[in-house]
Amino acid sequence: MNRRLRDVLEPALAALPDGPLAVAFSGGLDSSVLLHGLAALPAARARGLRAIHVDHGLYVDSDEWTQRCARIAADLSIDFASVRVDVPRGSGLGLEAAARRMRHTALQDELRAEEIVAFAHHRDDQAETVLLKLLRGAGPEGLAAMRPLRRFGQGLAWRPLLSLSRAALHSYAEHHQLNWVHDPSNADPVFDRNYLRLDVMPRLRRRWPEADASIAQSATWVRAAADFIEAEAARALAQIQGLDPHTLRYREWLALPDALRDPVLRRWLRELGLPEPTQHQVGELMRQLGEAGEDKLPCVRWPGSELRRYRDLVHARRPIEMVPATWDKSWDGRPLELPAALGQLQLVDAAGAALATPLHETLRVRFRRGGESLRLNVGSHHRDLRDLFQEAGIPPWERGRLPLILDSHGTLLAVADFWLGSEGRALFEALELGVRWCPHVDRAEPGS
Structure with a gap:
């Protein structure tokens, strides 16, 4: 021995x-x-x-x-x-x-x-592991x-x-x-x-009598098959992943062979550092994606992860913390901590330094309540935020998480650092300042 x-x-x-x-x-x-x-x-x-x-x-x-x-x-x-x-x-x-x-x-x-x-x-441990997994x-x-x-x-x-x-x-x-x-x-x-x-x-x-050796040998054969499937899953994922790594083209995912669909999903989530689902949750995701109409926003959650569909893409992320509906703060321009892990809102100078002294004019910061509009250019019509969000491809669940900056009269000046209205542009150019949003978590970008 x-x-x-x-x-x-x-x-x-x-x-x-x-x-x-x-x-x-x-x-x-x-x-x-x-x-x-x-x-x-x-x-x-x-x-x-x-x-x-x-x-x-x-x-x-x-x-x-x-x-x-x-x-x-x-x-x-x-x-x-x-x-x-x-x-x-x-x-x-x-x-x-x-x-x-x-x-x-x-x-x-x-x-x-x-x-x-x-x-x-x-070898005995290996046989026991195979039976437990089975x-x-x-x-x-x-x-x-x-x-x-x-x-x-x-x-x-x-x-x-x-x-x-x-x-x-x-x-x-x-x-x-x-x-x-x-x-x-x-x-x-x-x-x-x-x-x-x-x-x-x-x-x-x-x-x-040879049960341990036989089960362990079967594991060796399955390992070769699993390695092959994993290599194919990597190739398939590269073909159906969106420009944003957190997105996947869901129709192409549903069209994958049965042997690849689950491995592709799990590989995608592992690469994003997100927990993987149970088989029941995978089945529920397939059902919702296959049955939900185009006007629906199917969502499947499990601890630490949630998958949501918008248009042709499935978005993977950690569960969203809801913004308090009544949150509304006066803002003197110095760094402002936002709720729901949404980071910090700042006014910055040309060198990128955050404003350290308060503005003479008091602004307000809140989140979307519905019906807001923004005048992008002097003399142009106001645009509904809903239309801007749709054109930019911002998923609906992200829209209520974008901080809105208003003046003391309630005029909308800016939507985070995505859009400046004409009034906001005039004010911040006069102050020689720009808006910067520093979120703590992933956020949608216009056009993503």
């Missing part, structure tokens, strides 16, 4: 990109074997091999476990780092998923630039389970043991008399993965 582990680790290590190396070290059987195996390789030590332990603080013995992990690393002459996290109990994710998320976040924060962190996931209705990307190498924070996540069974790692640990930590939570069937490991997988193996 010692030779077998080396035969797995040496070529995998040689194929890695350059960069320092760390092990995600829980102190359990699997990570103890991985750390011990890598510590025996000069090539791993040459990369500055170190161990990173995340203490979840979920058990009274967690401090002692951290100390034991530190002693194990010291016995191997390996640098050791420990990170303490507090796992939220009421996140809605469940304790298992919340702990995993906190652990990954802590590891990513601890990693150095281009550092590669090795995880001790093995039971949760995952697509090809999920059923492909864990990649041997992927981006992870500012570094990489590396899983070199996916071809080895848990039994093989146990044999190695016993042969070398490793002293690992026994986590009692691993025996609690309330956690989904433990239920599969303790109850379901043993039954499958009794009927199909």
Whole structure:
């Protein structure tokens, strides 16, 4: 078994990109074997091999476990780092998923630039992951389970043991008399993965002895298919994305093959840094886009994201914070903080510096209430803001979020820094000042 582990680790290590190396070290059987195996390789030590332990603080013995992990690393002459996290109990994710998320976040924060962190996931873990994903209705990307190498924070996540069974790692640990930590939570069937490991997988193996290897092999085949679909999704997204990256031509998205529609949507949202939807929410988006008339404004929301259709485009953004209907402020020209995360309104000089002393004339700032109009040029007719917004392609949900600047008589002078009326132009040119809106969030631009 010692030779077998080396035969797995040496070529995998040689194929890695350059960069320092760390092990995600829980102190359990699997990570103890991985750390011990890598510590025996000069090539791993040459990369500055170190161990990173995340203490979840979920058990009274967690401090002692951290100390034991530190002693194990010291016995191997390996640098050791420990990170303490507090796992939220009421996140809605469940304790298992919340702990995993906190652990990954802590590891990513601890990693150095281009550092590669090795995880001790093995073939049994891979089989369990495939079954969990299958039971949760995952697509090809999920059923492909864990990649041997992927981006992870500012570094990489590396899983070199996916071809080895848990039994093989146990044999190695016993042969070398490793002293690992026994986590009692691993025996609690309330956690989904433990239920599969303790109850379901043993039954499958009794009927199909090669179940783990077969499921893991299927994951390898699905991974190849998922990679192909992802490459096709990237090409399709480039063809149907609008000039504004936050937009997508919805008819072309609906016309994509079934195998591409969902991956394209998810890739788009990932690139925008927005949370992804459930399958139910994807189905609802397809239904609304397919059935809503041209005069409708379909919208599908989920925590952290919302998709809205306007004309031929779907717009993706974070949920909009509504502007208070009664918000109306007098303004002396100095920087004014706007409500609903809409940033700051300023008057600036020719050098771009914000006005620091108050104007003699008091202005007012509010938001759209309906029926407003603006005279763009001296002698011309007033134009309804509704018409200006439509011509500029500003989506309806953005129109009520544009700050309006009025004089003391209620004459509309400017719409944010998009349009200056003739009266506003005369006033601000006389003052040698311009209007600047500095929003804190994405906003529509005329013509976008």
